[in-house]
Amino acid sequence: MFKRIGLFLLTNILMVATIGIVLNLLGVNGYLTAQGINYQSLLIICLVWGMGGSFISLMLSKFMxxxxxxxxxxxxxxxxxxLVRKVHVIARRAGITKMPEVGVYDSPEVNAFATGPSANSSLIAVSTGLLREMNEDEVEGVLAHEVAHAANGDMVTLALVQGVVNAFVMFISRIAAFAISNALRSNDDEDRGPSPMINYMIVMVLDIVLGLLAMPIVMWFSRFREYRADSGGASYVGKDKMIRALESLKGQQDRILSGADNMATMKISGKVNFAEMFSTHPTLDKRIQALRTSR
Structure with missing residues (x-):
C-alpha cells in the first residue's frame, strides 16, 4: 500500500513540476491582474494543466x-x-508494427487491460484469474478486444477528450469564481480585488461541480470505444470468439467488480452504475447484442 501511495505522490510531484516549468517557459505566471482576468493567460494555463495532466499520466501509464x-x-x-504469441499474432492482424508488451499480474479477478501512449508502445496485461477461468477461445477474444484498444489509439484519444474537458472545466470555473467573489465583496472592498482565499474556495467547489457535470462526456466516449474494440476484436479473431468471451465475462461479472475499483477505466467489464451515463463500460448484454446484430 505504501509503495502505491509513494508512486502516486511521486507522479503528482513530477506532473506539477513539469507543468510549472512549461508555464514558466511560456511566460505565464498567473491570470488575475489589477484590471481583472487576463483571458489569454487563463486559457493557456487551463490548456497546459488540463491537457498536460492527462498526457503526462498517459506517458507514465505503463510504468505505473x-x-x-x-x-x-x-x-x-x-x-x-x-499468450505472448497470441497477442503478437492478433497485433499483426491489427496492423501494429511494434509488438505490444505482454504482461501477467496475480489477481483472482477476471480482468485484462491495454495501456500505453501509442499503438506501437502499448502494454496488454492479463490477470491470472482470467487465464484460470477462461478457455482458449475466450482468452483469445479478450486479447483481441485489448489489442483493438491499442490499434485504435483509444488510450490517446481518451486522454485527449479528458484533457479538453479538464481545460474547459478549469476555464469556466475560474471565470465564474471571479464573478461570484466580486459579487460577494462588501462596499468597503470596492477598491480591492476579490479575496484570494474566497476566490480559491469558490474555484475548488466549481471545479468539483463542473467536473461532475462534464463527466458524462468522457464516460460516453469510454463506452463508445468499448463497442469499437469489440467490433475490432471480432474482425481479428471472429465474432463467435468475441461473443463467447463476453458471455464468459458476464458469468464472472460479480468477481470482476469485487474489491477496489480505482482502476475502473482498465476493467474489461462493467455493470450499470447509479446512472448509466456515468459508467465507463456499456452493460455486457448491450455489448453482446451489438455484436450479434453487426454484420
Missing part, C-alpha cells in the same frame, strides 16, 4: 501499472509464451 499492480512482462520463451 507495472509498479502498482505487479505486472510481470512475459516473453515467447517463458511460461506464458503461448
Amino acid at each position: 501499472v507495472k509498479m502498482t499492480m505487479g505486472v510481470q512482462i512475459q516473453n515467447e520463451n517463458g511460461p506464458y509464451g503461448d
